[in-house]
Amino acid sequence: MSWPLPVSLTGTHASLVPLSQTHAGDLSEAAAEGDLWKVWYTSVPHPDAVSKEIDRRLKLQESGSMLPFAVLRPDGKAVGMTTYMNIDPVHKRVEIGSTWYRKAVQRTRLNTECKRLLLTHAFEELDCIAVEFRTHFMNRQSRSAIERLGAKLDGVLRSHQRTADGALRDTAVYSILPHEWPAVKSGLEFKLAEER
Numbered sequence: 001m002s003w004p005l006p007v008s009l010t011g012t013h014a015s016l017v018p019l020s021q022t023h024a025g026d027l028s029e030a031a032a033e034g035d036l037w038k039v040w041y042t043s044v045p046h047p048d049a050v051s052k053e054i055d056r057r058l059k060l061q062e063s064g065s066m067l068p069f070a071v072l073r074p075d076g077k078a079v080g081m082t083t084y085m086n087i088d089p090v091h092k093r094v095e096i097g098s099t100w101y102r103k104a105v106q107r108t109r110l111n112t113e114c115k116r117l118l119l120t121h122a123f124e125e126l127d128c129i130a131v132e133f134r135t136h137f138m139n140r141q142s143r144s145a146i147e148r149l150g151a152k153l154d155g156v157l158r159s160h161q162r163t164a165d166g167a168l169r170d171t172a173v174y175s176i177l178p179h180e181w182p183a184v185k186s187g188l189e190f191k192l193a194e195e196r
Contacts (some may be wrong), residue, residue, distance in 0.1 A: 003087070003089040003092075006061075006067065009121055012192075014109075018068070026077050030101070036100060036102070053081075053150060057081070065085065065086065066086060066087065067087065068082075068093040070115040082096065082098065095134060096132070099114075113192060116188040119176065130164075130178075132154075133146045135170070138168035150176065151174035153172060153178075157171040
């Protein structure tokens with residue numbers, strides 16, 4: 001039996017549902033807003049390649065290494081993608097990653113709530129021993145957001161991967177452990193109460 005199983009997670013400001021091709025139109029529109037695919041240190045698909053990216057993520061789900069979600073606003077419109085990835089069912093570890101949102105919802109309650117939903121499910125339902133976050137070392141916005149969650153820097157994997165243009169990427173690796181989760185959860189709930 002695969003672990004973790006597909007699930008829908010619902011909050012006040014966002015919902016996470018199993019990713020499918022039915023989300024392709026909304027996600028193409030989301031990727032086009034602000035030319036997100038042009039940011040060199042991220043991997044947002046070109047609007048014309050969103051359907052192909054959905055297929056790629058669904059194939060990784062079939063292999064057991066990823067559980068992809070579409071991120072929905074309260075009105076049901078898909079505004080981004082996120083995943084559990086690098087899934088280790090033996091040791092019950094996941095990484096939350098391959099996340100992107102349309103420009104209009106970045107730095108809003110939507111992102112905070114998505115992280116709360118994913119972390120709550122990972123620690124309280126899946127009994128994970130660790131949840132990781134990884135990002136390009138040069139992606140200061142992402143690193144700051146991960147650190148604001150309360151994740152701790154485990155280290156930097158130097159020359160870890162090649163980017164789409166062939167450049168070498170250093171990857172900053174962060175994690176949250178079960179004993180840290182109550183404080184992280186309280187912090188997320190406080191942020192949700194005060195954010196716009």
